[in-house]
Amino acid sequence: xxxxxxxxxxxxxxxxxxxxxxxxxxxxxxxxxxxxxxxxxxxxxxxxxxxxxxxxxxxxxxxxxxxxxxxxxxxxxxxxxxxxxxxxxxxxxxxxxxxxxxxxxxxxxxxxxxxxxxxxxxxxxxxxxxxxxxxxxxxxxxxxxxxxxxxxxxxxxxxxxxxxxxxxxxxxxxxxxxxxxxxxxxxxxxxxxxxxxxxxxxxxxxxxxxxxxxxxxxxxxxxxxxxxxxxxxxxxxxxxxxxxxxxxxxxxxxxxxxxxxxxxxxxxxxxxxxxxxxxxxxxxxxxxxxxxxxxxxxxxxxxxxxxxxxxxxxxxxxxxxxxxxxxxxxxxxxxxxxxxxxxxxxxxxxxxxxxxxxxxxxxxxxxxxxxxxxxxxxxxxxxxxxxxxxxxxxxxxxxxxxxxxxxxxxxxxxxxxxxxxxxxxxxxxxxxxxxxxxxxxxxxxxxxxxxxxxxxxxxxxxxxxxx
Numbered sequence: 421x422x423x424x425x426x427x428x429x430x431x432x433x434x435x436x437x438x439x440x441x442x443x444x445x446x447x448x449x450x451x452x453x454x455x456x457x458x459x460x461x462x463x464x465x466x467x468x469x470x471x472x473x474x475x476x477x478x479x480x481x482x483x484x485x486x487x488x489x490x491x492x493x494x495x496x497x498x499x500x501x502x503x504x505x506x507x508x509x510x511x512x513x514x515x516x517x518x519x520x521x522x523x524x525x526x527x528x529x530x531x532x533x534x535x536x537x538x539x540x541x542x543x544x545x546x547x548x549x550x551x552x553x554x555x556x557x558x559x560x561x562x563x564x565x566x567x568x569x570x571x572x573x574x575x576x577x578x579x580x581x582x583x584x585x586x587x588x589x590x591x592x593x594x595x596x597x598x599x600x601x602x603x604x605x606x607x608x609x610x611x612x613x614x615x616x617x618x619x620x621x622x623x624x625x626x627x628x629x630x631x632x633x634x635x636x637x638x639x640x641x642x643x644x645x646x647x648x649x650x651x652x653x654x655x656x657x658x659x660x661x662x663x664x665x666x667x668x669x670x671x672x673x674x675x676x677x678x679x680x681x682x683x684x685x686x687x688x689x690x691x692x693x694x695x696x697x698x699x700x701x702x703x704x705x706x707x708x709x710x711x712x713x714x715x716x717x718x719x720x721x722x723x724x725x726x727x728x729x730x731x732x733x734x735x736x737x738x739x740x741x742x743x744x745x746x747x748x749x750x751x752x753x754x755x756x757x758x759x760x761x762x763x764x765x766x767x768x769x770x771x772x773x774x775x776x777x778x779x780x781x782x783x784x785x786x787x788x789x790x791x792x793x794x795x796x797x798x799x800x801x802x803x804x805x806x807x808x809x810x811x812x813x814x815x816x817x818x819x820x821x822x823x824x825x826x827x828x829x830x831x832x833x834x835x836x837x838x839x840x841x842x843x844x845x846x847x848x849x850x851x852x853x854x855x856x857x858x859x860x861x862x863x864x865x866x867x868x869x870x871x872x873x874x875x876x877x878x879x880x881x882x883x884x885x886x887x
Contacts, residue, residue, distance in 0.1 A: 436480075445682045447636060450629030451595040455583030458624060458669065468659060473667040477677035480712035482687035485742070487735050488717045489514055489527040490693070492539065493556045493576075494729055495719035496530070499767070506765065507539040508546075510720065513757050515548045519748030522550025523739060524732070525715065528576060531555050531566055540570060554616070559604040564611045574614040576652070577604060581631050582621035598634050605638065609645055616650040618693070623659040627668045627678055635683035650689045651679060652717065655704060658697030658727065662707030672704045676711040691715030694730045696722060701730040706738050720757055721769060721776060733757070733775050752809045781812045783824070784866070790823035793843065816867040818859040822852040828872065850879060
């Protein structure tokens with residue numbers, strides 16, 4: 421009887437399903453002579469293709485899920501570097517946003533420069549339990565010693581897993597890559613640092629021919645040493661898709677299921693790191709949670725390499741939708757962060773960006789404004805005033821109508837309850853007449869808040885409105 425036949429008889433009752441299931445799996449590294457580039461999917465001169473095999477894996481939401489942050493690592497690779505003071509300010513805001521339960525669990529930093537290390541020291545001096553300060557380094561004993569000397573307990577290690585990287589970047593075979601990676605991980609463990617293995621380019625990798633055999637070796641190392649080894653599934657070019665029934669290597673459900681079920685990595689040690697090249701960063705990250713990853717790696721405002729990472733603020737809202745609670749997260753800090761980027765860092769946030777853009781809950785359509793005037797639930801996604809400190813607004817143009825003007829006055833001057841104006845109020849009528857005149861005379865731009873403020877200041881007292 422061969423080894424695979426023996427393993428097939430090893431059954432264990434799954435406490436989640438109460439079904440007997442195969443307890444152990446063996447996957448042998450497929451040490452190919454030439455790279456598998458999945459050319460049926462990834463022809464460089466064509467848009468990538470999607471292949472379905474209609475295999476559906478079970479939903480497997482972990483008992484705990486959380487967010488990790490890469491603002492000061494991946495987020496710094498696509499913009500001018502933050503100053504030390506800026507990093508500390510944003511780190512403080514991450515701590516407040518994550519709340520007392522530390523839903524924002526970790527934040528990772530570079531250690532290359534003196535400035536990088538100064539920022540790490542300053543953040544550690546804050547004494548916060550969450551987010552834990554972690555690092556990302558080159559795979560060398562010298563850098564491991566640096567991590568330990570600073571006092572960090574975990575560091576990220578790059579373990580590229582697609583043949584694009586193994587053959588073309590590293591100039592290795594699969595066997596050579598595995599041996600090299602395992603040696604690096606062992607060096608990290610010898611120094612007393614928890615490794616976080618970044619499986620780079622996993623959505624173009626031979627999952628059962630390379631990824632699972634390698635990760636099974638990591639599982640064995642964990643069993644031997646008792647030290648947890650985190651596995652980060654990196655969708656480096658954003659190829660992942662969350663639709664059930666999509667074939668590997670592009671299947672997010674398939675990747676997370678395979679890491680957990682076949683490579684024996686517990687959910688608490690699986691993390692998803694997505695990119696937004698195909699507009700799927702948020703949906704893929706949500707799927708990773710739902711199918712069994714506890715951690716989702718994000719950056720503030722999604723700032724990161726090329727099209728960026730999964731926006732951290734988006735996953736805060738996704739967490740609440742999936743769990744039915746914010747678990748103490750302070751969502752008003754999201755607006756503080758957006759204001760800090762705009763006003764202090766002079767970063768241009770596209771105005772229609774969900775939750776943080778200046779116009780994300782601003783309407784220009786008169787029919788929408790009329791709905792807001794009657795009941796803001798009609799056209800607002802949730803109570804943005806309560807949750808984000810940003811009540812819905814209108815932008816006045818030739819399509820706003822008197823309803824839009826009325827909503828603007830009430831929101832701008834915080835007129836609520838009995839003090840709120842209706843669209844028949846003389847002030848609103850006068851403002852509507854002025855707006856109509858502007859467009860009758862050929863204006864094509866929107867009316868600014870400043871223009872309306874001046875008008876209300878000149879005529880508000882006439883109607884008992886204090887400006």
